[in-house]
Amino acid sequence: MRLTLLGTGAAGGVPLYGCECPACARAQVKREYRRAPCCALVESDGRRLLIDAGLLDLTERFPAGMLAGVLLTHYHPDHVQGLFHLRWGVGDPLDVYAPPDSVGCADLHKNNGLLRFHRLTKFAPFQLGDLVITPVPLIHSKPTFGYCLEQRGHRVAYLTDTCGLPPNTREFLVGWRPHSVILDCTHPPRAEPARNHNDLTEVLAIGKDLGGVDLVLTHIGHAFDTWLMQHPEALPASVSLARDGTTVRLVNA
Numbered sequence: 001m002r003l004t005l006l007g008t009g010a011a012g013g014v015p016l017y018g019c020e021c022p023a024c025a026r027a028q029v030k031r032e033y034r035r036a037p038c039c040a041l042v043e044s045d046g047r048r049l050l051i052d053a054g055l056l057d058l059t060e061r062f063p064a065g066m067l068a069g070v071l072l073t074h075y076h077p078d079h080v081q082g083l084f085h086l087r088w089g090v091g092d093p094l095d096v097y098a099p100p101d102s103v104g105c106a107d108l109h110k111n112n113g114l115l116r117f118h119r120l121t122k123f124a125p126f127q128l129g130d131l132v133i134t135p136v137p138l139i140h141s142k143p144t145f146g147y148c149l150e151q152r153g154h155r156v157a158y159l160t161d162t163c164g165l166p167p168n169t170r171e172f173l174v175g176w177r178p179h180s181v182i183l184d185c186t187h188p189p190r191a192e193p194a195r196n197h198n199d200l201t202e203v204l205a206i207g208k209d210l211g212g213v214d215l216v217l218t219h220i221g222h223a224f225d226t227w228l229m230q231h232p233e234a235l236p237a238s239v240s241l242a243r244d245g246t247t248v249r250l251v252n253a
Contacts, residue, residue: 001044001131001151003158003182003248007055009035010186010197010221011078023225036244037078038160038219040182044151045130051147051158053082064091068128072098073160074144075105087113097126099135099145120145123172134176136169138162141196148176154250160184160219163194164202173210180248181210185217188227200224200234207238215239216248
């Protein structure tokens with residue numbers, strides 16, 4: 001199993017439109033520091049599965065028949081906008097697995113085209129090929145799932161968007177024992193409580209609760225990138241900052 005982070009940015013991306021902060025200025029001139037909408041590609045046993053669909057060039061990246069399905073964390077536009085164009089394609093249906101949300105995003109449910117939606121249940125594992133997927137609830141402004149992915153002992157959790165973890169999700173992860181957790185860290189440490197997305201303080205608390213797991217930070221906002229430019233030694237050895245194109249090393253848990 002291989003997991004590649006195709007996009008690692010918060011909703012506005014990096015560079016943020018109109019912003020001249022150090023991180024946005026750097027990203028304007030160095031493409032390796034740009035951040036596209038947050039999403040990932042899971043490759044397992046010859047299958048390709050997307051987590052979220054916020055990229056606007058999905059039809060160019062993934063020709064018809066290349067994807068086995070899409071896992072949606074939730075229905076905010078920066079996580080589903082790529083489906084609006086793709087749905088009007090022709091050919092075989094594309095399975096989209098998502099948390100229960102009767103509203104969805106705009107008219108995706110009403111005019112789904114070739115998209116075939118499947119409503120998932122929290123903590124109810126299901127299997128795609130040799131990959132076992134367990135949805136876990138997160139704390140966000142819309143119904144949101146993280147995904148725990150397991151293939152023959154390889155375990156990784158993908159947890160974005162969230163602000164902290166619900167107690168039942170935290171308990172599940174402690175028992176499940178992932179080797180790596182890809183985790184929302186939108187904001188630098190802040191004096192006020194985090195809301196809707198993790199800041200670094202919350203992330204480090206989660207890492208401590210999960211007991212030595214490797215954390216890979218994603219859903220990064222421009223303010224956090226700027227803060228890290230000013231505090232380059234701030235991240236512990238067990239915590240790494242993802243960039244677009246990062247591939248997560250997966251080993252037996």
